[in-house]
Amino acid sequence: MTNVVVFLTDQQRWDTMGLHGNPLELTPNLDRFAAGGTFCEYAFTNQPVCAPTRACLQTGRWPTQTGVYRNEIPLPTDADTIARRFAAGGYETAYVGKWHLAEMDDAPVPPELRGGYEHWFAADAVELMSDAYDAKLYDGDGVLHELPGYRSDAFVDAAIRWLSRPHDRPFLLFVSVIEPHHQNSRDAYPAPDGYRERYENRWVPSDLAALGGSTQQHLGGYWGMVKRVDEGFGRLLDALRSLRLLDDTVVCYTTDHGCHFKTRNGEYKRSAHDASIRIPLAFNGPGFVAGGRRPELVSLLDVAPTLLDAAGLPHDDLPGRSVADAVRGATDWPQEVYVQISESQVGRAIRTRRYTYAVTAPDADGWHDPAASRYVEELLYDNVSDPHQLANLAGLASHRDLADRLRERLLARLAAAGEPTATIDPAPPRPSGQRRSYPL
Incomplete structure (x- = not known):
């Protein structure tokens, strides 16, 4: 053995x-x-x-x-x-x-x-x-x-x-x-x-x-x-x-x-x-x-x-x-990692190969509440073009469709972990300038 x-x-x-x-x-x-x-x-x-x-x-x-x-x-x-x-x-x-x-x-x-x-x-x-x-x-x-x-x-x-x-x-x-x-x-x-x-x-x-x-x-x-x-x-x-x-x-x-x-x-x-x-x-x-x-x-x-x-x-x-x-060669590997955050906030996130998408619960307390029913988008990073995570893309109009898809994936991970049903509000919208998003 x-x-x-x-x-x-x-x-x-x-x-x-x-x-x-x-x-x-x-x-x-x-x-x-x-x-x-x-x-x-x-x-x-x-x-x-x-x-x-x-x-x-x-x-x-x-x-x-x-x-x-x-x-x-x-x-x-x-x-x-x-x-x-x-x-x-x-x-x-x-x-x-x-x-x-x-x-x-x-x-x-x-x-x-x-x-x-x-x-x-x-x-x-x-x-x-x-x-x-x-x-x-x-x-x-x-x-x-x-x-x-x-x-x-x-x-x-x-x-x-x-x-x-x-x-x-x-x-x-x-x-x-x-x-x-x-x-x-x-x-x-x-x-x-x-x-x-x-x-x-x-x-x-x-x-x-x-x-x-x-x-x-x-x-x-x-x-x-x-x-x-x-x-x-x-x-x-x-x-x-x-x-x-x-x-x-x-x-x-x-x-x-x-x-x-x-x-x-x-x-x-x-x-x-x-x-x-x-x-x-x-x-x-x-x-x-x-x-x-x-x-x-x-x-x-x-x-x-x-x-x-x-x-x-x-x-x-x-x-x-x-x-x-x-x-051993398995190919059906998960395409994101799910992260729970406590104490500083009640937060949730997924990290894909390219993107980090994170939300926080404005009505919850990170010390007393293990989870929340409502979250708001907080962070969106493109880890390929911005590997040091210095430019937060949350709320940019150019990344709204991408954020919507990441939101659905995050909600699915909450459900799979047995957490209460929750909603995620979009980040306040911001103009994109010349930025554009790339596929997941």
Whole structure:
């Protein structure tokens, strides 16, 4: 039977990867891993904030279906998680690192809120109870452990210690580091000593260069955090190799959402822009070796069925698709990714290969309302002619027919996700000038 390891980072932009064009050589281990396996070039989160995305990853269901549509809502104790599905299939299950699905802040997560994981070395809101050189996690008995070294290194070390134990069953190991998420207590990106200095005043993605935000304050540290995380990922792969587990293990690398550095709203995510929703995603191991650079639109909703498929476990009841289907030649792949947005707004969006179409609910509250009955068009981007999403086309007369077609596709996705019936009002009309639209 195939082992499965998931390596989850936090708030990592898609263009941190060399395979996505980053010239700083931040991710040589991830790039090599993805190039030799299956690299999902167009991968997106379904909810650009921590807890809802993590609920999606653990269950394979929409955040509004699990009830975890925003932060500070615990995952239901009876949730049908991948841990419980793998355990039912004879697997040993373990979780290391950030959980953020129990609303415990700095207290240990009780067993009933651990999603069914058998082995536990984790904490809930890691960003609130630890720091870059003050790493802490709780064991399965609720005992707090202070860990030596830089925080992502300490979490990787803990995962390697668990891998080094004798295992008489195949296993699912979920490793969740907090980096490159900002340190909430001081609104900083604390890279290891010397790493921020290495990357300051160097390459800046075009959206950040155009819009500013907190880029000059934070980007050097952010790049440094990404570099150190990649080094830790390389050590984890080395450990699997030295333990003679690598050839029998499917490894998935991804993140929960991106980071726009206060360019799209007052913080770092919670928007429909690619800086928030486009993410790194790659698989390697049995069934994924030499899978290539995949052109399909893939989302984090597809991760659970992919992992279950890799282990030969049932997954047909889940709304996502196994990426292995694409590797095996499936052509009936969805033509858009559906995104739910909470907290900053009650928002919904679809991302096709060419277009981003997003709506917001003016009469709903992003903290208290999981969905709405009325939305208004907010954003329309042509991601081919405007890859950095600087020109909002919503309301232009030239794009009215296109927006109408995207509206119908978005309403269909709301219905498929089991959301209440809703309407979408057009954006206020604007003259087009010389602009024109292109086919979907």
